[in-house]
Amino acid sequence: MTASAGWTIHSIQPILRSLLALALAALALAPLLSANVYVQTLGVSACLFATMAMAFNLVYGYTGLLCFAQVAFLGIGGYTAAILVTRLGWSFWVAAPVGGLLAAIAGLVVAFSSLRLSRHSFGIATLAAALLCTIVARDWVSLTRGSMGIPGLPAPEIHLGSLDIVINNPYRFYGLSLIFAVGAIAFLHRIIHSRIGRIFVSIRENEPLAISQGIDPLRYKLLSVGLSAFVTGLCGALMVFNLTIVDPSILDFYYTETMLIMVVIGGPGHFWSVLVSSLVFSILPELLRFSTDLRLVLYGLLLIAAMLVFPKGIAGLLEKRGTDFWHKRLAAGRGQVS
Amino acid sequence: MDAEFALQLLVNGLTIGLIYALVASGLSLVFGILNIVNFAHGEFYMLGAMLAYFVAGTLGMSYWVTVVVVVLAAGAIGALLYDILLQRFEGSNVERGVLATLGLSMVLQNGAIFLFSTTPRLTRTEYSFKIWEFAGVTLPLTRLFAAVLSVIAFALTWWALQATQTGRAIRGVSQNREAALMVGIDPKRVSRIAVAAGIAFAGLAGAALAPVYSVHPTMGFAFVFKAFAIVIIGGLGNFQGAALAALLVGMVESFVGALASLVIADAITFATMLLVLLMRPEGLFGRGVRL
Amino acid sequence: MSDICLSVRNLSKHYRGVKAVDGVSFDVMRGSITGLIGPNGSGKSTTIDCISGFTSADCGEWRVDGRVLTGTSAHQHSAAGLVRTFQNVRCYESMSVLENLRMAVVAKEGVGLWSAFLGSLRASAADEAARQHGLELLELIGLSAYAEAPSSVLSYGQRKLLSIASTMMSKPRLVILDEPVAGINPTMILRVEDAIRKLNASGVTILLCEHNMDLVMRLCDRIIVLANGQLLASGTVDEIQADKNVLEAYLGPDHMRPTS
Numbered sequence: 001m002t003a004s005a006g007w008t009i010h011s012i013q014p015i016l017r018s019l020l021a022l023a024l025a026a027l028a029l030a031p032l033l034s035a036n037v038y039v040q041t042l043g044v045s046a047c048l049f050a051t052m053a054m055a056f057n058l059v060y061g062y063t064g065l066l067c068f069a070q071v072a073f074l075g076i077g078g079y080t081a082a083i084l085v086t087r088l089g090w091s092f093w094v095a096a097p098v099g100g101l102l103a104a105i106a107g108l109v110v111a112f113s114s115l116r117l118s119r120h121s122f123g124i125a126t127l128a129a130a131l132l133c134t135i136v137a138r139d140w141v142s143l144t145r146g147s148m149g150i151p152g153l154p155a156p157e158i159h160l161g162s163l164d165i166v167i168n169n170p171y172r173f174y175g176l177s178l179i180f181a182v183g184a185i186a187f188l189h190r191i192i193h194s195r196i197g198r199i200f201v202s203i204r205e206n207e208p209l210a211i212s213q214g215i216d217p218l219r220y221k222l223l224s225v226g227l228s229a230f231v232t233g234l235c236g237a238l239m240v241f242n243l244t245i246v247d248p249s250i251l252d253f254y255y256t257e258t259m260l261i262m263v264v265i266g267g268p269g270h271f272w273s274v275l276v277s278s279l280v281f282s283i284l285p286e287l288l289r290f291s292t293d294l295r296l297v298l299y300g301l302l303l304i305a306a307m308l309v310f311p312k313g314i315a316g317l318l319e320k321r322g323t324d325f326w327h328k329r330l331a332a333g334r335g336q337v338s
Numbered sequence: 339m340d341a342e343f344a345l346q347l348l349v350n351g352l353t354i355g356l357i358y359a360l361v362a363s364g365l366s367l368v369f370g371i372l373n374i375v376n377f378a379h380g381e382f383y384m385l386g387a388m389l390a391y392f393v394a395g396t397l398g399m400s401y402w403v404t405v406v407v408v409v410l411a412a413g414a415i416g417a418l419l420y421d422i423l424l425q426r427f428e429g430s431n432v433e434r435g436v437l438a439t440l441g442l443s444m445v446l447q448n449g450a451i452f453l454f455s456t457t458p459r460l461t462r463t464e465y466s467f468k469i470w471e472f473a474g475v476t477l478p479l480t481r482l483f484a485a486v487l488s489v490i491a492f493a494l495t496w497w498a499l500q501a502t503q504t505g506r507a508i509r510g511v512s513q514n515r516e517a518a519l520m521v522g523i524d525p526k527r528v529s530r531i532a533v534a535a536g537i538a539f540a541g542l543a544g545a546a547l548a549p550v551y552s553v554h555p556t557m558g559f560a561f562v563f564k565a566f567a568i569v570i571i572g573g574l575g576n577f578q579g580a581a582l583a584a585l586l587v588g589m590v591e592s593f594v595g596a597l598a599s600l601v602i603a604d605a606i607t608f609a610t611m612l613l614v615l616l617m618r619p620e621g622l623f624g625r626g627v628r629l
Numbered sequence: 630m631s632d633i634c635l636s637v638r639n640l641s642k643h644y645r646g647v648k649a650v651d652g653v654s655f656d657v658m659r660g661s662i663t664g665l666i667g668p669n670g671s672g673k674s675t676t677i678d679c680i681s682g683f684t685s686a687d688c689g690e691w692r693v694d695g696r697v698l699t700g701t702s703a704h705q706h707s708a709a710g711l712v713r714t715f716q717n718v719r720c721y722e723s724m725s726v727l728e729n730l731r732m733a734v735v736a737k738e739g740v741g742l743w744s745a746f747l748g749s750l751r752a753s754a755a756d757e758a759a760r761q762h763g764l765e766l767l768e769l770i771g772l773s774a775y776a777e778a779p780s781s782v783l784s785y786g787q788r789k790l791l792s793i794a795s796t797m798m799s800k801p802r803l804v805i806l807d808e809p810v811a812g813i814n815p816t817m818i819l820r821v822e823d824a825i826r827k828l829n830a831s832g833v834t835i836l837l838c839e840h841n842m843d844l845v846m847r848l849c850d851r852i853i854v855l856a857n858g859q860l861l862a863s864g865t866v867d868e869i870q871a872d873k874n875v876l877e878a879y880l881g882p883d884h885m886r887p888t889s
Contacts, residue, residue, distance in 0.1 A: 066433045113616040119432045120375050120574060124566045125615050131563050132608045139601040195735050202721055202732050208683070209719040213799070214707035214736035253559070257444055264437060269723070293448040300444030307438035308426060319723075319779075326782045330774070 020272060027279065028182075031174045040170035044242055046282040047174070047181035048235050052255070053262040053278035054188050054271075055231040061268030062192060063224040064204030066119070069110055069126035070232050070259055072133040073103035075251040077233025078240035079137065082150045092156035096237035103233025104226045111225040115218060130251065137248040149247025156241060173242050180238060184231050185275070191227060192271060200224050201269065254292065261299045264306050267315025277314065342474040347592045353481045355588020356488035357543050359581040361561065362568040363492075364539030366580040369569070370512035371532040372428055374435035380562025381446035382537050386412050386544025387553045388450065391461045394548070401463040401480075405487065405545050412541020416534035424533060425526070443558075450555035458552035466549055484546035491542055492581065495535065508532050564604075567611040634659040634834040635680070635711070635803050640689030642675050649675040651858040653689075657803065657836050657851075662829050664845040665838040667855035668879055673838050674716070676855065677805050681713040682706040694802055708736070710802035714795075716811060718788040722781040726772060729780050729791060730763035731756070733798035759798070766794045770824045786817035793824045797831060804828065805836045810844055822848060846870070854878070 031043030052070065059067045080099035084090040090098075106129070114125035137144050144150070155168035156176070167176050191197055202210040203217045210217060240246035258281065266277030285295050310317050361383055368376045386408050394404040423442065427435040465479040499505035507528045510518040518525060544558075551557070568587055572579030587607050594603040635657040642650040650672040657663045667673050678684035680691045682703035690699045693711045701709070720729050738755055767773045770790045775783065783791060789809055796804045809825065810818045822844060829835050839845050845852065852869045854861040856878040862869060869875055 060433075064433075066436060110612075113612055120369075120436075121570065121615060123432075123436055124375065124570055125612065128563065128567060128570075128608050128611055132605065132612075135601060135605055135608070139599075195738065198724075198728070198732060199735060201723065202735075205721040205723060206719045208715065209721070210732075211683075211703045212681070212707055212713050212715070213733050213795070214704050216702070216704045257440075260437070260440070291452070293452040296444050296448035297452060300441040300446075300448065303441030303444065304423070304438050307434050307441065311430075311434050323779055323781055326778045330778070330782060 020276070024275075024279075028178055032171070032178075037170050040174045042283060042286055043174045044170065044177045045286075046279055047177035048239055048242075049258065049262070049282040050275060050278040051181045051184045052232055052235050053259050053266075053274060054185050055228040055235070056259045057263045057266075057268065057271075057274045058188055058192065058200070058231075059224050059228040061263055061270065061274065062197060062204065063200040063221060065111075065115075065221060065225065066123050067107075067111075067126045067225060067228070068123060068256055069107065069129045070228070071251055071253065071255045072126075072130040073107055073229040073232035074236035074239070074255060075133050075137060076103040076106050077236030078246045078250050079144060079150075079236075080233075081237035082153055082240050082246040083143070085153065086150055092154075092237075092241060096234055096241075099237045100230040100233035103236070104230040107225045107229030108222055111222055115221055130253075130256070134248060134251045137251055144248075147248055149245050149249075151245040153241050153244045153246065155244075177238060177242070180234070184234065188227075188231065189271060196220070196223070204269070254296065257296060257299055261303060263313075264303060265313055267313030267319075270313070270315035270319075273313065273315035273318075345473070346475050347596055348589070349475050349477055350481075350596075351589035351592030352585065353477070353485040353588070354591060355585035356485045357547055358564060358568055358588055359584035360488045360491060360539045360543040360546075362565040362572070362580040362584045363495075363577055364536035364543075365562075365565050366569050366572070366574075366577050367508075367532055367536040367539070368424075369574060370577065371508065371529050372424055372435070373432075374424060374427055374439065375432075375566075376424075376536070377436060377439040377562070378443040378446060379439075379536075379540055379565065380558030380560075381443050381450075382412060382415065382540040382558070383544040383561055384450065384553075384555060384558030385415070385446065386541030387461075387548040387557060388454070388544070388555075389541070390545040390548035391459055391553045394463050395459070395461050401465055401483070401549070404463070405542070408545035409538050409542050412544075413534045413538035415541075416537025417530050419537060420530045420533040425529070428529070447555055447559060454555060456554055456556060458554040460552050461548040463549045478550070480546075480549040484550060487542060487546050491539060504528065504531055564607060567607050570611045571614050632659050633657070634661075635691065635693055635836065637676075637680060637691045638689060640676065640679055640691065641687045642672075642679055642684065643687055644675075648858045650679065650686075650855075653855065653858070653860050655853045655860060655863055657834060659694075659834050660829075660832065661850040662825070662835045662837055662848050664849035664852040665836055665855070666840075666842070666845055666852060667861070670857075671855040671878075672858040673855055674807070675858075677713065677807060677836070677838055680706075681711060681805055683713075704736070707799075707801075711805070712796050712799060712801040712803070713805040714789075714792045714807055714809065716807040718785065718792055720780045720783070720788050720791055722779065724780060725777050726767065726775045726780050726783070726791060727760060727763045727777065730766060730795055730798050731759050733795040734759055737799060762798060763794075766797055769797075769827055770794050771820065786813035786821070789813060789817075789821055790824055793821065793828060797828050797833070800831075801833060803834045803836065805838065807838050808840060809837070810839065810841050818844065 031040045034040065052074065056067070056070050059065050059070075077096070077099035080102045081092065081095040084095035084098060085092055110126055110129045111122075114122045138147055140146075155166050157167070158165040165172065167173055192200075199210070199215055199220050202213075202215065203220055207217050236250065240250060262278040262281045263274055265281070266274035268274075290298070306313065312319070361379065365376060365379045368374065368379070389408050389411060390404050393399045393407050394401065399407070423438060424435075427438055463480065465483065468479040470477045470479055470482050497505075499509055507518065507523045508531065510521070510523055511525055511528050512532075518528075564587065568583045569580050571586070572581070572583035590606055591600065591603040594606060633656045637656070638654045640650055640653045641648070653672070653676060665673055665676065675684065679686040679689070680698075682698065682701060682705065686699070690697060692698060693709055696709055698706055698709055698711065721732060724732070764773070764776060767776055770793070772783075772787060772790060772794070775787070780788070780791065793806070793809065806825065810821050813821070818841070825835065825837070825848060837845065837849060846866055849866060851863065851865055853863045854869060854872075854875050861878055862872045862875050864872070
């Protein structure tokens with residue numbers, strides 16, 4: 001998929017790749033070398049947003065399912081981990097994956113109930129699921145403590161033999177987030193470039209053809225939603241333990257809108273361009289210090305503009321150049337090639 | 339529960355249900371004609387309420403003048419919305435329409451927050467705090483008028499869909515676009531009118547509820563979700579189904595809200611929607627009774 | 630095993646009271662190219678939609694090589710060796726031509742999460758084998774120059790060729806071709822015809838649903854004729870050409886008049 005953008009720039013592509021890798025590495029190291037807490041906090045948020053955006057890219061970009069429940073998965077992961085740790089005294093390292101698992105189960109239930117219907121229904125049902133989670137978070141006070149949230153989440157600790165690390169400052173939390181983000185994004189990369197990933201794309205591109213080739217679309221759509229929800233749930237657990245509090249604001253539609261803009265502008269169904277756009281959109285607005293409302297107005301305008309002018313994102317524009325290149329090349333070679 | 343209280347709840351449920359019906363059937367109208375779920379629909383309800391706040395509150399116009407002004411403005415905005423934006427997404431894939439209208443919703447809602455802050459405002463009209471009493475049931479006049487306006491809007495629409503050339507054309511296009519094209523209906527004109535009517539419905543709902551509830555930029559957000567649920571329960575694209583489902587939701591809200599809590603009422607609405615999706619995906623009232 | 634590859638018995642499908650297909654039964658011999666023809670609205674499309682699992686039939690039974698497929702879903706039909714193409718030609722536009730061919734066999738490899746994730750070595754061996762096979766097929770149908778091109782650059786006719794090559798990839802028992810030459814130019818028709826012969830020569834039985842009578846007469850061993858949702862005739866090309874009912878169904882009773 002990503003290679004498809006490269007025909008016009010075929011020869012310099014390896015160089016571009018290494019430049020991109022270098023830039024990403026430098027970006028990743030910056031908060032570790034910096035003593036600035038703000039930079040480290042921004043780094044944590046960039047790691048989590050990039051992972052969330054890639055998980056959303058899996059389900060929307062690759063599988064073609066416009067799932068609005070990502071924010072619900074985030075919330076379920078965050079709340080589950082927080083409740084398991086504070087109420088039942090579980091270790092963070094067990095509670096977080098359980099949170100991811102619960103998010104995945106919720107995703108499967110919602111997806112299964114609405115996937116058999118039209119794509120409109122899927123969008124609306126996932127949206128409603130997100131809203132239902134907000135209601136639970138805000139109003140099931142005995143479980144979630146309502147709008148007060150659950151404060152004072154303990155810092156995750158690592159005990160390995162004589163090694164004891166308490167992840168209780170932004171520097172250490174950035175380290176944890178970076179390891180998680182790299183691991184999760186590598187996992188998603190592996191899935192996307194495996195045969196399963198290609199099956200996801202085939203379902204998005206042409207479902208009847210995929211069926212005629214023996215692919216069961218429901219099974220793979222559920223797999224895609226489940227994997228995406230699991231990763232997003234893990235992000236939620238990390239997010240709330242970084243903030244040391246979970247409250248209903250984790251279910252804010254703002255997260256959905258941000259994930260959307262990252263994936264849509266980067267180019268749904270493309271890997272590196274969405275990764276880059278997710279980093280740009282997590283870092284740039286912070287540096288420019290936009291207020292949230294103004295930022296969302298701009299995101300909204302950007303979304304409309306993208307749908308009107310470049311619905312396949314930046315990567316789609318590049319890919320079109322690639323296609324034009326083939327058209328030209330084939331037209332030139334029409335003499336020899338029949 | 340005594341009979342008077344029950345009657346009161348029934349009337350309350352009917353009133354709010356009628357307003358829900360207005361918003362939901364506007365949504366349904368636009369979906370039926372363009373096959374686009376308008377995610378910005380709630381924002382037009384919010385804009386209607388905002389405009390009513392300014393016309394009635396700031397300019398001091400009377401209640402009825404305000405309603406007429408808001409409806410006309412919303413209709414004009416609807417026609418513009420079709421010409422500038424929605425028209426370009428007719429026949430393109432589902433997600434493009436959804437994302438574009440979602441973008442519009444983000445712009446309108448956050449723009450309103452940016453300009454007016456999230457402070458709730460109360461719209462004062464000459465009917466505020468006046469109460470109508472009948473058989474032991476009390477009803478604030480503003481609520482009563484909201485219900486009456488909704489009924490009038492439905493009656494007018496029903497008549498227009500059945501008896502006028504344009505109304506029949508709208509039904510034709512929403513049932514079968516290609517066939518409508520063949521019998522010489524101009525789909526652009528018909529779509530523009532339908533979208534204008536749908537948005538006017540949302541505006542009317544906003545104007546009618548502005549004196550009842552407080553007006554604030556995020557009011558459309560919560561409202562439109564309920565409208566989505568209603569449209570799903572009633573059957574996507576099913577005009578009467580949406581209206582019936584809206585009345586049901588209004589009743590649930592009134593009774594459950596009074597006897598238990600509003601939260602449980604909301605939860606019931608959304609859970610019903612998920613159940614309907616699971617058991618009867620064509621909606622409670624099926625596809626049989628279309629526009 | 631008998632010589633019958635596909636047997637259809639008593640297939641019926643109603644749409645809102647209209648009998649699109651009404652009690653149709655026929656057999657397709659193994660190794661044959663069998664034509665399925667009929668005027669517009671005769672029920673051809675509904676028939677192939679039903680027996681490929683894309684539409685649920687009201688009643689009837691169909692088997693491929695003795696295996697009953699009635700009531701199974703469309704992707705299971707494909708897994709059982711019954712593969713179809715589509716009248717409105719379909720391909721994965723964002724994938725290269727070779728990747729399109731690759732997809733035709735991915736499902737057969739039994740893709741579980743772990744096999745895809747852990748079995749990367751095996752997968753690359755399968756990838757390599759599929760690549761070689763795909764290149765051979767592209768050579769066969771004359772699309773080698775396009776192997777690495779995105780399939781969106783292919784012309785309509787080339788896409789039809791590609792869809793036939795895709796069916797060859799998975800080595801099915803039976804291929805249903807849905808109007809493979811509709812809307813393409815005469816030169817391309819010859820190439821498609823050639824591709825169909827090669828598909829058949831590789832041992833695949835073909836049910837050819839087509840309006841182009843010249844092509845049907847040239848290619849088919851046997852022909853099945855539908856009219857008004859019912860089986861009108863079936864037999865060899867010569868038998869069908871001599872059949873009065875068939876002529877009547879196609880041309881209407883008018884052609885009997887001396888003036889026409």
